[in-house]
Amino acid sequence: MPEGDTVFAAAARLRAGLGGRVLESTDFRIPSLATADLSGREVSAVRSVGKHLLIDVAESRPGAGDAVSIHSHLKMEGAWHVHPRGQRWRRPAYQARAVLRTADHEAVGFDLGVLELLADPDAALAYLGPDLLADDFDREEAIRRLASRPDDTIGAALLDQRLIAGIGNVFRSEICFLRRVLPTRPVREVDLGPVVDLSRRLLWANRLRSARTTTGNTSPNARMWVYGRHGRLCRRCATPVKRGELESPGGERSIYWCPRCQI
Incomplete structure (x- = not known):
């Protein structure tokens, strides 16, 4: 994707x-x-x-x-x-x-x-938020824009290109999992600095890879923590991964999470 x-x-x-x-x-x-x-x-x-x-x-x-x-x-x-x-x-x-x-x-x-x-x-393209892969990425502006939507879910905010540019459906599921945050949690309840830092690290690490991975493992069945793994066991706690629909920019989009690791 x-x-x-x-x-x-x-x-x-x-x-x-x-x-x-x-x-x-x-x-x-x-x-x-x-x-x-x-x-x-x-x-x-x-x-x-x-x-x-x-x-x-x-x-x-x-x-x-x-x-x-x-x-x-x-x-x-x-x-x-x-x-x-x-x-x-x-x-x-x-x-x-x-x-x-x-x-x-x-x-x-x-x-x-x-x-x-x-x-x-x-x-x-001036309406776009800070580009996560730009050399001059503005971390503070990204945090400010995300914080300006306190009642949005963090899952929806991460997909809003007006707030921060570059994240799609795969990365948002993985970012929320790695930060142990439910995608439905309101932005106001999320520590945004670490979320922004992780987002940039993940995209930067994958920017020239032929096969995207968030786990660090490039084997075909081991690249993702939760995305696309509905019903399979969480790699951390062995709880079955959930899949649902989350209202997001452009309409409802699929989201994956671990009900035990993410709160």
Whole structure:
């Protein structure tokens, strides 16, 4: 499931394949961008902001003032693949939403939940809370924003990208478990500093891993403490893990917890 670590890794791959290179051709396969053409322009930067990915493209000529960013959000099924030109795609062509080609590499965005061109991406994403994977992550601002919603459940607050950016459904279950906090506990009853610190550590540790783990074990059946383990025994106390639905930004989302370890 794409979360901040997944998007950070995708940005790193895109940066390696496209960064500083000229786009020989661009093919946007959605109606709103059907006539867009960024060929001949240089990719000046590739960066992630929470769960959002930005490919910054320089102006068409010096002084033209039309630099843009290709903004994408993976949502649930999206992915960016980068490979040498001519290599066979790993997903069906009908799923492709953007194809960017340089002299030697090709980047294909599949099933992107959001795809658009932004003239001022920083302004468009200014509503986001502090990015957990940013070099200049503002810990105190993250705590302040979370604390500003005292009556929200901590499980819902961790998913609210306006408060803190990068956490998705997997990490929020794992963070609450590791902090021994029920996801339904109100924010006002939670020690937020350690929650924020743990959130940053977990995402940072996984930002370039091919297989996400919160336990430190990369074996396929040992990577998570509670997420996806409904009915299986808690790795700490051997109590069966519970699964439920929690009202969250965007609607109800599944949540996993240990009824003995978390209070």
